[in-house]
Amino acid sequence: MAATALPRTRGHARRAPRRPLGIVPTGVLVLGAIYTLFPVSWVVVAATKSKAELFSTSTFAPGTGLLSNLTDLFAYRDGVFWLWLLNTLLYAGGGAVLSTAVSTVSGYALATYDFPGRNLIFNILIGGILVPSVVLAIPQYLLFSKAGLADTYWSVLLPQILHPYSIYLARIYARAAIPGSLLEAGRLDGASEWRLFRQVALPMMTPGMVTIFLFQFVAIWNNFLLPFIMLGDDHRFPLTVGLYTLLAAGANQPSLYNLIITGTLLSLIPLIALFLTMQRYWRTDLSGGAVKS
Amino acid sequence: MRSPKTGARAGRAGAAPYLFLAPAMALFTLFMALPIGYTIYLSLRRTKVSGLGLGKGARTEVFAGLANYAAAVGDGELWAGWLRVLGYGALVLALMLGLALVFALMLDAAHVRLARLTRISIFLPYAVPGVAATLMWGFLYLPSLSPFGEHPFLSADLVTFSMANVAVWGGTGFNMLVLYTNLRAVPREYYEAARIDGASELGIALRVKIPILVPSIILTTVFSVIATVQVFTEPTTLRPLTNTISSTWSPLMKVYRDAFVTGDLYSAAATSMVIAGISLVLSFGFLRIVKNRAFGEG
Numbered sequence: 001m002a003a004t005a006l007p008r009t010r011g012h013a014r015r016a017p018r019r020p021l022g023i024v025p026t027g028v029l030v031l032g033a034i035y036t037l038f039p040v041s042w043v044v045v046a047a048t049k050s051k052a053e054l055f056s057t058s059t060f061a062p063g064t065g066l067l068s069n070l071t072d073l074f075a076y077r078d079g080v081f082w083l084w085l086l087n088t089l090l091y092a093g094g095g096a097v098l099s100t101a102v103s104t105v106s107g108y109a110l111a112t113y114d115f116p117g118r119n120l121i122f123n124i125l126i127g128g129i130l131v132p133s134v135v136l137a138i139p140q141y142l143l144f145s146k147a148g149l150a151d152t153y154w155s156v157l158l159p160q161i162l163h164p165y166s167i168y169l170a171r172i173y174a175r176a177a178i179p180g181s182l183l184e185a186g187r188l189d190g191a192s193e194w195r196l197f198r199q200v201a202l203p204m205m206t207p208g209m210v211t212i213f214l215f216q217f218v219a220i221w222n223n224f225l226l227p228f229i230m231l232g233d234d235h236r237f238p239l240t241v242g243l244y245t246l247l248a249a250g251a252n253q254p255s256l257y258n259l260i261i262t263g264t265l266l267s268l269i270p271l272i273a274l275f276l277t278m279q280r281y282w283r284t285d286l287s288g289g290a291v292k293s
Numbered sequence: 294m295r296s297p298k299t300g301a302r303a304g305r306a307g308a309a310p311y312l313f314l315a316p317a318m319a320l321f322t323l324f325m326a327l328p329i330g331y332t333i334y335l336s337l338r339r340t341k342v343s344g345l346g347l348g349k350g351a352r353t354e355v356f357a358g359l360a361n362y363a364a365a366v367g368d369g370e371l372w373a374g375w376l377r378v379l380g381y382g383a384l385v386l387a388l389m390l391g392l393a394l395v396f397a398l399m400l401d402a403a404h405v406r407l408a409r410l411t412r413i414s415i416f417l418p419y420a421v422p423g424v425a426a427t428l429m430w431g432f433l434y435l436p437s438l439s440p441f442g443e444h445p446f447l448s449a450d451l452v453t454f455s456m457a458n459v460a461v462w463g464g465t466g467f468n469m470l471v472l473y474t475n476l477r478a479v480p481r482e483y484y485e486a487a488r489i490d491g492a493s494e495l496g497i498a499l500r501v502k503i504p505i506l507v508p509s510i511i512l513t514t515v516f517s518v519i520a521t522v523q524v525f526t527e528p529t530t531l532r533p534l535t536n537t538i539s540s541t542w543s544p545l546m547k548v549y550r551d552a553f554v555t556g557d558l559y560s561a562a563a564t565s566m567v568i569a570g571i572s573l574v575l576s577f578g579f580l581r582i583v584k585n586r587a588f589g590e591g
Contacts, residue, residue, distance in 0.1 A: 022404030033414035037428040109313035139328035152382035162320035195455035222422040251533035
């Protein structure tokens with residue numbers, strides 16, 4: 001998208017008298033890319049090393065232990081790593097779907113209706129951006145305990161559905177994507193408000209919903225504090241908490257390093273795959289590229 | 294700001310908008326308002342021990358006034374944590390946002406190659422969980438595994454820098470993308486005028502693009518400050534690899550320890566309210582800026 005548009009929009013700038021700066025921006029960006037790819041490429045190589053190779057061969061020399069590392073990892077505590085992976089998919093997938101649904105209807109209502117209390121509700125919901133997770137996570141745990149729901153899937157899933165920033169994004173997107181005249185026309189035709197939302201607004205909001213889903217999926221996938229506080233039984237852990245306990249157990253046993261490194265690599269693959277395949281939906285600005293004054 | 298269309302598009306449909314907003318409001322009540330209220334309640338309570346503290350009924354919960362807050366504010370360990378986080382946060386903010394700004398400007402420069410590839414690469418750590426990022430760098434810091442030789446990355450002197458590096462690595466790409474998206478939204482003609490006036494690319498970056506980015510920079514700064522004040526994942530994950538990170542390294546780690554290790558919920562509640570208060574003060578400017586800029590129509 002943006003990159004393909006570059007040569008055309010800037011072609012005529014080449015006639016400008018000065019053009020020596022190409023090396024500087026390209027060089028700086030390549031250095032940045034090397035910095036960010038360095039630890040990822042290290043973990044890819046390190047995961048192929050056997051226990052002995054990890055400490056003996058040179059850093060970026062591939063090893064011969066990938067298969068045995070994978071076998072060891074999946075045998076660890078009767079295959080609990082698989083469970084962590086599935087749990088993470090459940091938390092991130094389920095949570096992001098619910099979160100996108102709630103954000104979309106909320107954003108739609110805030111963007112297209114004029115009703116008493118609209119600004120108040122918007123400010124209350126958006127104010128949640130400013131509430132530090134610490135103020136929420138511990139009392140959430142205590143309240144879930146009282147309801148007998150601590151250390152359950154619900155305790156990790158439910159608190160992550162409401163996401164103020166997604167509501168904000170959905171509202172911006174609804175404003176930019178849905179022509180008010182279309183809703184008015186539908187109303188004149190006698191369509192119900194729910195039908196207007198389902199059949200007129202929802203299709204128009206879909207690209208924005210994908211973006212909201214992706215950001216929320218990543219946020220839940222990467223979350224550590226909430227599941228760390230809520231969960232005690234490692235059969236319900238997501239990958240982040242599982243990897244942490246693996247490290248806490250194995251930090252003093254270099255023989256476990258291979259497991260931790262292989263587990264780290266596997267925890268990256270699904271997200272990086274999602275990230276690379278959904279490139280065009282990773283947008284931080286949902287107002288349709290329009291310049292906001 | 295208010296577009297002429299908004300008046301026309303605003304429907305008057307009775308209960309519909311309230312029904313659409315009901316799920317969000319219900320979730321807000323249950324998972325935000327209630328926990329916040331409960332934290333405030335707990336922060337004003339304490340355990341009263343009567344007699345020797347033995348037997349049923351010897352420990353009762355009583356109103357404590359602001360005693361827990363006084364204790365939190367007077368707690369040397371907590372202040373030490375704030376100081377550590379202040380140093381760490383200053384490093385992270387300066388490096389992360391500085392790099393993000395430089396990369397965004399480079400991506401938007403007139404002559405640049407490999408822009409797409411490098412942009413994706415630099416944004417990639419966004420898809421890496423903080424725990425995984427800390428594990429990767431943590432191993433790279435270990436003298437037995439490090440390709441950088443025997444530097445004591447996790448020693449008391451360097452551990453703050455090492456931890457800041459993890460956060461910079463993880464956060465630069467997202468901030469770069471926010472700033473770059475903002476730059477892409479500016480019509481190219483805007484720069485043509487400056488070019489015709491003889492401005493160099495560097496001059497355009499410094500005198501035209503950076504001023505355009507100021508609101509975005511403030512926004513990303515405030516978001517980063519909120520995140521940094523609550524730093525928890527990186528020090529917690531790095532802790533098993535070194536003995537230079539205490540269990541109260543950051544204020545949030547102290548809250549966790551008070552609540553779940555020491556079992557003093559009341560002081561944990563008060564401390565988390567203090568952290569929240571500091572975050573709120575820091576982000577107050579943000580709300581005003583955001584209100585004026587993006588929500589001005591609302």
